[in-house]
Amino acid sequence: MTAAAPAPTPAPETVAASAGPADDASNRLLEIADLTVGFPTRDGTVHGVDRLTLNVGSHERLGVVGESGSGKSVMGLAILGMVLPPGRFMGGSVRWKGQNMLDPAVAERVRGREVAMIFQDPMVSLNPLKTVGAQLRELLRRRAGLRGRAVRARCIELLDMVGIANPAERLRAYAFELSGGMRQRVMIATALACNPELLIADEPTTGLDVTIQDQVLTLLHDLSTELGVSVLMITHDLGVVAQFCDRVQVMYAGRIVERAPIADVFAEPQHPYSLGLLRSVPRVDRDDEELEGIPGEPLDRARLPSGCAFEPRCPESGDRCGQAPPDLAKITDRRWVACFNRSAPPS
């Protein structure tokens, strides 16, 4: 949880990038610029996220999609000012409504109140020794400042909101007595306890059965609409992005390779990695001839090529790609891509 050191490598060419609704500066909740988080290893510093720039607007559902090791979870934690040692901030800024989230005092005040997070495994996030009610009560007293009768009333209201039947009875249950889907509902209730404006959901339905995943996603979607909460959905599942989000950014090796409204990305992916990803996913709604996959192996993050990280696996790589990593550049009104072979039409 180190506060930002002065950025050692300010990227001169990186523009404050954004697309979609968050382009409107007055509408921005979260603004991340050039964020770099490093992890020292024997082979040198690995950049968990590398000069990442991102804005989230109000009433927005933004998807962050990538495979293992793409840096999407590191990003999610860094937004809340949480970088677990030995990781550390190496540069850039994270601003929540203009306040510096890299200042521990600010992060402490915002975390769990204005910005809340839910994780993949509720069994780890819930205290196994306390009842659901005890955990919610503690949270409401400490973070929301509720007292007396209001606490219990709010507990029941929250469980009811996330679709848990017999909420008064469930308050007495321990985590192990609940099913996986039910536990994730409790986690969502906990996250919503202080009326956050942004919910960071890190693989919230991974590990749940599809019918339960469907219930949880529908619940999250409805709640975010009803309560006007923005959601940053971190996932490896392109299906979840397509069905849940308004915009998506695709990450590879700690960097954003493409960002656009979902309709654009799914209809016409521009970055060769986004394209490869979409061609790797089998479809449940039609017979597909062949899965193309992406050749090669996932990246060894300690041995990044000096050029574009995707270059070794890219079917379109050219001379420039091996030299320096491409910047995320605006190629149309709504779309940003980091690829030398995709550039803006001359204007």
Add this chain to the structure above:
Amino acid sequence: MTDAQNPPAPAPAPAADDADDAGGGGRPVADGPIVEGRGLTVHFYKRVGSRRRTVHALDDFDIAVGPGETVGLVGESGCGKSTAGRALLGAVRPTAGRVLFQGEDVTDLSRARWRAMRKHVQMIFQDPYSALNPKRKIGESVAEPYLVHTRLRGRELESAVIELLEMVGLPAGAAGKYPHAFSGGQRQRAVIARALALRPGFVVADEATSALDVSIQAQIVNLMVELQAEFGLSYLFISHNLAVIRHISDRVAIMYLGRLVEIGARSDIYENATHPYTRALLSSVPVPDPASRTAHIPLTGDLPSPMDPPKGCRFNTRCPVAVDQCFTDRPPLEERSPGHSVACWVN
């Protein structure tokens, strides 16, 4: 659940009104199936407090896998799909029912005879990290089946191992390295090489691609399809991923709480799903295409416990169309069109 010592179980009382035979589920394929399960039932016994409870893992399960065929087995966690696969391989002794291999009853084979059978039937598991001994070089692990079942030694053994590794797309040099030097996808390739060393006729793949990133999953799925064509393999492909199952399977079986609810050709299941559970399952998969937002059939509630399965149709607690009969009588698996069987009183 695996600590079950199954006593020579009393033949389970056949379900109330057992259909004369289980319909077309076990329909033999052209040349006669390579593996067949008839009325397979597996009960585990679990101590809960002072009582011994029966876990109904698999109940009266019929399946047949033809030569060169892939049968997909789908269901949510705890539905018995892994138990079904293990019972077909003799890894779990069924409480009742028969297993036939190329028409020959192998249910009651001794351990030694089963050991010899393992040449013909193999299994690939989900987790390539625990399937390979971390202290053994890849080459040693892959050579194991030859050491147990053949007289190949020395130089000949070495070249057989290298041939296997090349067959699954690993470099010959992989033989001398330890598993930690490989990615998940490469390890799964090594596991496949070992499973195919003795050219088995039948392979059970239990969530074989579920732990892999999508771009790598596509590579492994493609590899399995290629190897199947090359060696005329039969697969029982167990997965919770309905899209992968659609891609790889010729026929598909849907399970719920230990029972088969629907089985048919791929098109029967994906284009003409009949059982309300199959329909709900398919509608809950998020499609990676924002243009196709599917009409959801929400399933309320969670899976009941296999220790206390509902009477009648086991899906009755969550079924949107259940009628009175569903709560009292077990629906038989009935053939609705050639090869397409459904166990439902309503649809």
